[in-house]
Amino acid sequence: MAKTNKSDFLVNQVRRYLEPGPIVLVSSRWQDKTNIMTLGWHTVLEFSPSLVGLMISTGNHSHHMIRESRECVINLPTTKLTDTVVGIGNTSGAEIDKFEEFGLTVEEASEVDAPLISFECRLHEDALVERYNFFIFEVVKAHVAPSPKHPETLHYTGDGVFMVSGKIISRRSQFRPEML
């Protein structure tokens, strides 16, 4: 494997895990409170700096916390965490402490028994927050467990139904080198 610097590492990991469009868990902390929410409305936006866009509705308790703290952590749950994902998505941090309820580790903002894949983010651009609840974050640090290389992830379709990704197809040999 080619030697990569920190910036390359971030870009590669963000693409690998977020570009496929999985449901993610977004955790936040503000004034000694923590919260976590499910999110399917996100996109990669730029390689360098490593930017991602997240649509976090004002209907989510996390919206205000993230707007104030200007930080969040994006965590990638695998299919092993399906019921936890559904639980987190169907409760509100305004009513319960979700970290306690779902047995999550606050320190790492990661999930027990899950591969540790998470991205620490700092707010980069808030121009569309007021009108569209669209936050642009810079990924400043990535935590990625070495295996599995392609964890089974959940992709939300609405209506309580998830699609599952995990199987891979490589077409690397058909790519122009500059497109990889």
Add this chain to the structure above:
Amino acid sequence: MAKTNKSDFLVNQVRRYLEPGPIVLVSSRWQDKTNIMTLGWHTVLEFSPSLVGLMISTGNHSHHMIRESRECVINLPTTKLTDTVVGIGNTSGAEIDKFEEFGLTVEEASEVDAPLISFECRLHEDALVERYNFFIFEVVKAHVAPSPKHPETLHYTGDGVFMVSGKIISRRSQFRPEML
């Protein structure tokens, strides 16, 4: 199934097919030229109006065409179209006519032998186009073949590798009704 109006139909279809984060083919037309590109950097942004955000780099020939025409069509390819997707992603409309090269139908902006799933879009917001190449479109019409209900889609991870989605998991019974 509950009776739905046109707006509900759009929202349901956009969520079902775009929220899971597949690679899409974005076609455009400007001054009698057509073009088509692959895109993995997109997100749903709003239910009503039905808004989606697309990051279309200036490095893509389509960027200028879409910026001028203020329209595009988002097409969803299935795994049957894998090689076509790779071909479209590794060529430029500045050099070839991709519709001709890949045997695509201009009229429908859809792919031969593929389920017709496409979304006609009109530019809704260009505030972040200059700085981030981020276009917010309103989906004004959806074309969705009735089957398969959950087509096998491609999700790009970088490095020439795609993940495949198709298998589904339903947790509908665990959702609060207002969350569906």
